[in-house]
Amino acid sequence: MTLTSHAPSVALSTAVNRLTADDDLFLKLHSLYGNALVNQLAWRFDEPLGRDLLDRFHAQLAQGFLARRVQTTRVPFARPYWVPAPESLPLGWDVVPVADDEILDWYFAQSRVDFDPEAGLVWRLSAAPTTTGGTLVSLVTSHVASDGGAVLFAVGDALARLVRDEEPDRSASSGGLVGSAPPNTLSANLSDAGAQLRAVVKGLRAAFAARAVTEPESTPRPATPPLPLPEQWSPADIVVQLDLDQWNAVATTHSGTTNGLLIALGAGLLGRSGRVGDTADIRVDIPHSMRTTNDPRANATTGLPISVRYNSTDRIDLGAVRTAVKRAATAYRDPATTPALQHLQPLQMILPRFVLHHFARTAKAPECLCTNLGETAKGVATIGDHHAAAVLMRPVVCTGDPAMFRRVEVGVNLSFSTDGHTVTLAVTAADPDRFPTRTTLRTLLTAEFDSWGLTPHFW
Known part of the structure; x- marks a missing residue:
């Protein structure tokens, strides 16, 4: 499913903007794990x-x-809300040029930021020159305050105002959507608390009605002897570019779609690594944007889980992938076929933080996450008069204890974007024993590309 962004209009709302269930979950996870997962929008300029x-x-x-x-808020069960941030982290400006073989490491280093959602320190812009005369630019954002669609929306608005040479102005820009404190804070919070309790009751009823609805299950991580790794390990990451016409031709030849080929590459990569066995059913999670025009939400994305059959002697069946995606999208549009856990989000928001921390410690990460950003990167590819040679957007899994990555059973993550001619694919593999190094990931990924007849150009 393609994530989309929407350009802001002139008249913007300043209503109270309460945290959504996703915002709340990311905030609680931030209190437990800090900045373990951030989003990064990155540009590579030749000048x-x-x-x-x-x-x-x-x-x-x-x-x-x-x-x-x-x-x-101090009122029990009332949701926190968003207000404008009074400060931001300063522009990071590196003066030491970055060599071509250091670019991925420089981008990764920018993700190591101490964000503070309650202070409004939730994004950081940084840049560095390259040894070939170009410029690298990175925008790292906290998932508490923005999903991919929100970042593209905010950046698109900022760049448009930059081109028009307009002065920074919160009320006249997308900043007007952030929201404000209610005029009567106590009354508004009491009202919201009551609404939340009613939402919990409604959610419990819906969850009970949908108790028989099931989702694809993840394949358990095989118990194998752990590799000897450093106490702090960084997941393997790669950025690769491919020709869009070739990509689409391969997808069409195998009765698939652009998105289906992305999913097949992710599942095939996971299978080649030995993470799953032959003929295993891999759960693939596909982010799907729910963002609308002038949507004030920080996070407005849902996930569509599908099951993909891996076979070591053949390519993933793209026709079966297309059918599975359509089925999942249809199911999530109907509350009766939406899994019970989705209906329990209001309950999640009112549970004490220590209860959520217990569940978070036992939760599992996606084994295969495939994000298709489509051509949305085209709208943010130009800064001033400079057009980027490449734009990528990806989640960044920060350095951590290898035991933690094994415990949450995290697998592979692929992010696809295109400028209409070239595909930029960002791949992160966070299983320490299947992808211990970037070289390992590149070898496995190259074999998967070869099996489809795709020609990669690695950064």
């Missing part, structure tokens, strides 16, 4: 960008949709 241009871009972002902080 130099001036400090002044990036300062002006930063100033627009600081008054825009990303510039928000969590305002907590």
Whole structure:
């Protein structure tokens, strides 16, 4: 499923903007794991960008949709809400040029940020020159305050205002959607608390009615002797570019779609690694944007889980993938066929943090996550008068204890975007014993590309 962004209009709302269930979950996970998972929008330019241009871009972002902080409430069961952030992390400006073989490491290093959602420190813009005369730019964001669609929305608005040479202005930009405190805070919070309790009752009834609805299950991680790794290990990551016409031709030849080929590559990569056995059913999670025009939500994405059969002697069946995606999308549009856990989100929001922490410690990460951003990167590819040679967007899994990655059974993550001509694919593999190094990941990924007749160009 393709994530989409929507350009802001002029008249923007300043209503109270309460945290959604997803915002709340990411906030609680942040309190437990810190910045273990962040999103990154990254640009690669062949020419130099001036400090002044990036300062002006930063100033627009600081008054825009990303510039928000969590305002907590004292009323039990009332949801926190978003208000404008009074400050932001400064522009990171590296002066030491980055060599071609250091680019991925530089991007990864930018993800190591100490975010603070309650202070509004939830994004960081940074840049560095390259040894070949170009410029690298990175925007890292906390998942508490923005999903991929929110980032593209905020950046698209900031860049448009930059081109029009408009002064940073929260009320006239996408920042007007962030929200404000209610005029009568106590009364509004009491009203919201009551609404939340009613939502919990409704959710419990819906969950009971949908108790027989099931989702595809993840394949248990095989118990194998752990590899000897450092106490702090960074997941293997790769960025690769491919020709879009070739990609689509391969998908069509095998009765599939652009999105289906992405899913097949992810499942095939996981299978080649030995993470799952032959003829295993792999659960693939597909983010699907629910964002609408002038949507104030920080997170407005749902996940569609499907089951993909892996066979070591043949390619993934793209026709079966297409059917599975359609079936999942149809099921999630009907509350009667939506899994019970989805209906329990209001209950999740009112549970004490220590209860959520217990569940979080036993929760499992997706074994295969495939995000199709489509051509949305085209709208954010130009900063000022400079058009990027490549744009990528990806989640970044930060450095951690290998035992933690084994415990949550995290697998592979693929993010697809295109400018209409070239595919940029960001791949992260966080199973420490199947993908211990970037070289291992590249070898397995190359074999998977070869099996489909795709020609990769690795960064």
